[in-house]
Amino acid sequence: MPTRTSSALVLLIAALGGAATMVVELSAVRLLAPWFGTSQAVWTNVIGVVLLALSIGYLLGARLSSGARVERSLAFVLFAAAASAAWIPFLVPHAARWFLPPELALDQAAGLLRWGSLATALVAFLPPALLLGGVAPLCVELLERGAHRGAGSSGGRVLCVSTLGSLAGTFATSYVLVPEFGLVRTFLAAAAVLAVLGLLAAWRGREARLALWGLVAGSAWIAGDPRRPALAEGARLLEARESPYQSVRVVEFTGPRGVERRELQVNEAFDSFQSVWVKEPGLVGDGVYYDLFALPPWWGSATSAWHVAVLGLGAGTTLRVLEGTLPSGTRLDALGVEIDPVVVELGERWMELAPGPSRRVLGGWDARAALAHSAASFDQIVLDAYSNQMEIPAHLCTREFFQTVREHLVPGGFLCVNVGAFGLEDPVLVAVANTAALGLCEPVLAFAVPFSRNVVLFARRERPLPDPAGADFAPAPAGLARLARRLALPGVRKRFEGDAAAPLLTDDRCDIELLQLRSIERARFEPSGGGP
Structure with a gap:
């Protein structure tokens, strides 16, 4: 075999092929997220598809490596991988709409989330991952033929640089490419690198010209703009x-x-939002769970200052609700924790989330880590941390986490938790509420939010919660009084005392994602469980 392709070039191709594989895999979930979310089920589907594709690709590479012109085969595989990678961000929106029609509401689409993401991943990500799997065997063959090395020596070197490339691709995708350039440009950059490698591997005139024409054709194909989930009317x-x-x-x-x-x-594709802003601070309106967070300052008879921590701040809706509803003369002293710094930036720019002496905002912090490192105690802690629409982070709903929350509440302080649930018997709600009751050593009162699929949990340290039938349950302001009267109606609340025999979530065993799957399946087959 002529050594037209140097050993260094072959190893470079193997390394960048490994990097491209991780770019495709890590970006795949982000690309699917607007339609299917980023739950463990979606990750499982993407990883499974990539592993299946790589295994087939290894066989393809082994088959092609037995040919006479391995360089040409490698060039073909690289360029085909480049073309398929470039198409991904433009193919996924169409495939996602096919498998998950956008007109479906969340409870209607619930049954399609798991299998729709699998089908879309097979259509969009299997071809490039399969082709990238063929790169390593061809590189091993080129090294063995060109440098007259043994199979073990050649294979070990290729595996080494390919794995290092995958490592570099992992960090580059998460920390540089996607945040700086976005998903589309990340895929296009990976495609361009693979296409250039294909040109270098071809080396000879005819193959290089064919690859170049293919690159031009591929560029023309991807000149359009990907379709993201459509905006609502108006x-x-x-x-x-x-x-x-x-x-x-x-x-x-x-x-x-x-x-x-x-x-x-x-990452929205259905009928939800993460944060909302209205002109004036205060209550947002019917069907918005944030308004319930305004009740504890009145129940707790707030005086000069009300100290609150919001875990999962988003763009600051909870703070605006509290600022507009606190009793007269009461100052809000707030700590907001939001893991996504971009959300904080957008909140500051568009939704009046301005940090100040009495409004501390921690962007880029995990809620549990921030609370654990805080020495402050609070009159109210609001937990509203979600990934996508209904995915509760597992470490934020365990008994140990709620024990930490208790340590940071003053006597008489309130915990408020937003839970996405289809009614008061929802498996997720039952498990989270029972776990909170056991972790806090206090009863938990769950209220189904009117005109919503949210349930808000209330607990109070070392003090009784107000009785919905009592006179002190409805605060003086008209808007809050009207909301409280709705919550006092029969059938919209449930009390959890903490039952050791009931579902309990711990750091050691937290099956919240399984419960979330059961929740959406229950909503699909039991419409009556869909809540108010």
């Missing part, structure tokens, strides 16, 4: 960003009186 896009965690956008709604509402949406 909405205007203010800004869209790719963060290290998710796709984020801010949309604005106008009415007869001008701008009426802004929503911050993350």
